[in-house]
Amino acid sequence: MQEQQLTVALRIRPISGAEAEEGAAVAARRAGEQMVVLMDPSEDPDDILRANRSREKSFVFDMVFDHTATQEEVYVSTTKSLIKGVISGYNATIFAYGPTGAGKTYTMLGTDGEPGIYIRTLDDLFRTLEATTENMDYTVSMSYVEIYNEVIRDLLNPSSGFLDLREDSRGSIQIAGITEVSTTNAQEIMQLLTKGNKQRTQEPTAANKTSSRSHAVLQVTVTQKSQRKEVGEEVRTGRLFMVDLAGAERAAQTQNRGKRMKEGAHINRSLLALGNCINALSEKGGSRAQFVNFRDSKLTRLLKDSLGGNSRTVMIAHISPASTCFEESRTTLIYAYRAKNIKTQVKCNLQNISRHIDQYTSIIADLHRETERLKARIKNQEKEKSVVSSHPREVQAEMYQDSEAHGRQEMNKLRAQLTEAFREQMELCHSLMELENTNIELQVDTCRHLLTIADWERKKTQHVRKSDELAKEKKDENTQEEDREVEGTDSPEPHEVMVAREEINLLLAEQRRTAALKLELEQHLAHAKKKASQMEKTLPRQITSEDLREVLRLLCRAHELEVGNTELQANTLYKENLLCQKDFVIQRLQQHTLLCEEIIQQQQTLIKAQDIPVPEMLAKLHRLHSSELEEGTLNRLLLLHSVMSSMLRPQDSPFLDLTQPLDLNKDEVRKGLPGNMKDLPCRGKFDIPSIILESDSDSYRSPKASPCRREGSLDTHLSPTFSCSSKNRVQQISKAKHGTPSSPSMDNACENHLHPARLFQLSKAAGSSPTATKVKLPVSHHSEGNPLQVVLIDNTPASTLQQSNADHAKRQVLQKQVKGPADGASSRQKQQSVTALRNQLKTK
Numbered sequence: 001m002q003e004q005q006l007t008v009a010l011r012i013r014p015i016s017g018a019e020a021e022e023g024a025a026v027a028a029r030r031a032g033e034q035m036v037v038l039m040d041p042s043e044d045p046d047d048i049l050r051a052n053r054s055r056e057k058s059f060v061f062d063m064v065f066d067h068t069a070t071q072e073e074v075y076v077s078t079t080k081s082l083i084k085g086v087i088s089g090y091n092a093t094i095f096a097y098g099p100t101g102a103g104k105t106y107t108m109l110g111t112d113g114e115p116g117i118y119i120r121t122l123d124d125l126f127r128t129l130e131a132t133t134e135n136m137d138y139t140v141s142m143s144y145v146e147i148y149n150e151v152i153r154d155l156l157n158p159s160s161g162f163l164d165l166r167e168d169s170r171g172s173i174q175i176a177g178i179t180e181v182s183t184t185n186a187q188e189i190m191q192l193l194t195k196g197n198k199q200r201t202q203e204p205t206a207a208n209k210t211s212s213r214s215h216a217v218l219q220v221t222v223t224q225k226s227q228r229k230e231v232g233e234e235v236r237t238g239r240l241f242m243v244d245l246a247g248a249e250r251a252a253q254t255q256n257r258g259k260r261m262k263e264g265a266h267i268n269r270s271l272l273a274l275g276n277c278i279n280a281l282s283e284k285g286g287s288r289a290q291f292v293n294f295r296d297s298k299l300t301r302l303l304k305d306s307l308g309g310n311s312r313t314v315m316i317a318h319i320s321p322a323s324t325c326f327e328e329s330r331t332t333l334i335y336a337y338r339a340k341n342i343k344t345q346v347k348c349n350l351q352n353i354s355r356h357i358d359q360y361t362s363i364i365a366d367l368h369r370e371t372e373r374l375k376a377r378i379k380n381q382e383k384e385k386s387v388v389s390s391h392p393r394e395v396q397a398e399m400y401q402d403s404e405a406h407g408r409q410e411m412n413k414l415r416a417q418l419t420e421a422f423r424e425q426m427e428l429c430h431s432l433m434e435l436e437n438t439n440i441e442l443q444v445d446t447c448r449h450l451l452t453i454a455d456w457e458r459k460k461t462q463h464v465r466k467s468d469e470l471a472k473e474k475k476d477e478n479t480q481e482e483d484r485e486v487e488g489t490d491s492p493e494p495h496e497v498m499v500a501r502e503e504i505n506l507l508l509a510e511q512r513r514t515a516a517l518k519l520e521l522e523q524h525l526a527h528a529k530k531k532a533s534q535m536e537k538t539l540p541r542q543i544t545s546e547d548l549r550e551v552l553r554l555l556c557r558a559h560e561l562e563v564g565n566t567e568l569q570a571n572t573l574y575k576e577n578l579l580c581q582k583d584f585v586i587q588r589l590q591q592h593t594l595l596c597e598e599i600i601q602q603q604q605t606l607i608k609a610q611d612i613p614v615p616e617m618l619a620k621l622h623r624l625h626s627s628e629l630e631e632g633t634l635n636r637l638l639l640l641h642s643v644m645s646s647m648l649r650p651q652d653s654p655f656l657d658l659t660q661p662l663d664l665n666k667d668e669v670r671k672g673l674p675g676n677m678k679d680l681p682c683r684g685k686f687d688i689p690s691i692i693l694e695s696d697s698d699s700y701r702s703p704k705a706s707p708c709r710r711e712g713s714l715d716t717h718l719s720p721t722f723s724c725s726s727k728n729r730v731q732q733i734s735k736a737k738h739g740t741p742s743s744p745s746m747d748n749a750c751e752n753h754l755h756p757a758r759l760f761q762l763s764k765a766a767g768s769s770p771t772a773t774k775v776k777l778p779v780s781h782h783s784e785g786n787p788l789q790v791v792l793i794d795n796t797p798a799s800t801l802q803q804s805n806a807d808h809a810k811r812q813v814l815q816k817q818v819k820g821p822a823d824g825a826s827s828r829q830k831q832q833s834v835t836a837l838r839n840q841l842k843t844k
């Protein structure tokens with residue numbers, strides 16, 4: 001295993017015409033050098049205040065290609081050297097990154113006269129394979145997909161519909177149902193590539209006449225087999241990914257509307273996820289090691305290995321030098337520069353007999369011992385028989401032969417029955433786990449959209465306040481206040497919020513479908529278990545000899561090992577889920593902090609304006625708050641992080657029972673707080689702010705589509721809003737200020753709570769009702785119970801997603817135990833948790 005740094009190249013496209021007249025903001029320092037200089041066109045060189053600041057920023061990359069670079073030069077410097085590695089069984093990735101119109105497709109695909117990296121690579125690959133003198137058989141297979149609007153399409157077989165991503169047992173991401181065409185003929189693969197490119201989604205935009213609206217991933221796999229007598233068959237598999245990303249775009253620049261705009265939103269979101277992964281990966285190993293969330297988009301899941309795993313990776317960042325593209329170029333240069341810190345672990349994908357021998361030596365040795373023991377036992381039995389038998393010698397031999405043949409027959413039958421029963425159960429268990437995985441992904445996606453909506457709700461509230469203030473000022477000038485209010489509250493929802501609402505509806509429908517499928521599988525599994533247990537009951541009667549019993553015992557052991565393996569996989573899944581939750585909880589906390597900040601500011605303004613006397617304790621609290629703001633909230637975020645991480649420590653139970661109180665050691669909590677907070681009362685309990693979501697079939701439609709929402713009715717308040725413990729005060733303040741109650745959205749904000757962490761709990765079947773899904777989370781702010789509680793998609797006729805301090809057995813919710821930082825779990829507890837999962841799988 002070798003550590004490899006990501007290679008980052010920069011290509012600057014040529015510009016002409018009006019763009020060139022505007023001037024250039026980027027220039028390669030000198031031909032042959034790897035430095036590029038970015039100049040801010042908006043900064044005035046005569047500005048005295050900025051006189052000491054340089055207008056120039058320099059970035060150094062592994063390679064820089066200016067507008068004069070040819071396709072051949074770019075290919076030879078970035079990609080050619082990867083081919084040998086792929087043939088030897090190493091994985092490699094080359095991906096084009098940058099804003100729309102910067103030349104990514106030109107580099108990867110090129111034109112008929114100036115072919116790009118795809119064709120040059122395939123050409124060279126086949127030539128190298130043909131020239132190889134090693135005595136090996138090789139096959140080259142190819143797949144070509146695009147990720148368009150977060151769905152994967154097979155470009156070689158577009159009629160196959162949307163494809164899904166799956167993680168195999170070794171943790172590698174695979175595309176289920178993908179067409180992989182094998183060939184040893186270069187011509188054939190070129191034809192396939194051309195065919196695939198015709199299928200790729202490309203549309204003209206204002207920024208690029210031939211804008212790719214999807215990310216395209218071309219995967220070439222080279223498998224080589226040798227027949228070397230001394231080690232047996234050796235297989236090397238090298239994979240080469242060539243990725244042409246869609247370009248980041250600004251709505252103003254592309255002037256996109258409707259479908260194009262939705263595509264743009266998806267493109268930007270997946271690139272943002274990629275940017276986040278690059279950020280987190282470049283911090284890895286540094287002082288601020290971070291969790292890398294590959295799960296945020298299909299693109300990052302697919303590129304997981306290329307970015308953080310087993311791959312030699314080259315990124316070609318693209319920019320336009322035009323000063324009009326300064327902002328896009330700056331962002332691209334920053335990300336590309338950061339990506340240089342990413343390190344991957346590269347190892348050869350080699351399989352041969354010696355590896356198998358290594359892996360299975362101990363198992364084979366075990367089996368040998370068992371066989372010897374069985375032989376010895378059979379021998380003893382023979383001796384015993386010959387001593388006690390009174391039959392003549394021939395009769396004895398005949399009987400022995402009969403019983404041996406009968407025993408073998410019996411054993412084969414039993415073994416086949418048992419193996420079949422175990423196989424069926426394991427298959428069902430695996431399918432259930434896969435379904436659970438999908439379920440988690442759906443919940444994570446839902447939460448991401450909820451955050452988008454919550455963010456918009458907060459901005460809207462701010463907007464309403466500003467409109468109110470404006471209206472008040474105008475009222476003083478004798479203008480009509482009501483008109484202004486209507487204007488303020490009716491601001492249209494942004495496109496991304498509408499998309500988020502639509503997608504939540506789709507995701508909830510998908511969750512219901514998954515739940516129904518799960519129910520079906522659970523029934524199958526229950527049936528299979530019943531069958532197996534009936535078989536087990538009849539076995540003792542059928543088994544006549546000790547050796548039979550031994551063989552069956554071995555079979556059972558193998559089955560137990562497989563169950564253990566499944567349990568480990570389930571553990572990993574839940575831990576991953578927890579990490580995702582942590583990210584969302586942090587984001588949600590940040591949103592909540594912003595809201596609190598807004599409330600505090602308004603209250604301060606009001607206190608000052610009306611000269612309200614403030615009690616000393618309140619003044620002290622406010623001073624503390626201000627000083628904390630200066631210090632930043634990092635300490636608390638770190639505390640949250642340590643709490644969440646402590647749940648994942650191996651000595652703790654892998655399953656969290658979120659219905660249990662979060663038993664935090666107060667001293668430890670205080671240690672993580674800023675010094676001046678340690679003296680404050682009421683800080684021992686770790687309350688995570690919560691929101692509540694209620695929805696029905698209209699849940700996530702825009703407010704205009706939902707009349708009840710406009711009326712602000714509690715039961716029909718459909719989007720996630722913020723909790724606030726000082727609801728009455730806000731109302732009083734609002735009344736005092738405007739003579740009216742606070743806005744409906746604020747009222748509901750105070751009464752509806754949704755804890756993001758709750759959304760991640762494993763859900764129970766949502767039933768068949770297609771019409772309604774509700775999340776209703778009555779929260780007691782000062783309850784002694786754990787603020788993290790169980791949410792489940794209940795199987796009620798109304799398909800209600802309900803929070804509950806549930807009766808677990810009744811609802812069959814997967815339980816998890818939260819342990820405080822000081823609370824270590826014994827191995828017995830661990831064992832109990834594993835048994836709990838086993839039981840849960842059993843009950844499923």
Ligand SMILES: Nc1ncnc2c1ncn2[C@@H]1O[C@H](COP(=O)(O)OP(=O)(O)OP(=O)(O)O)[C@@H](O)[C@H]1O
Pocket residue numbers: 012013014067098099100101102103104105106107208210211212213245246247248318
């Ligand atoms: N180095 C180059 N030399 C010549 N022409 C170029 C170069 N780079 C880009 N172009 C031209 O610029 C236009 C836009 O390039 P291209 O479509 O490759 O951009 P892109 O980054 O893939 O954009 P999008 O993200 O919108 O798909 C094309 O007409 C392409 O031929």
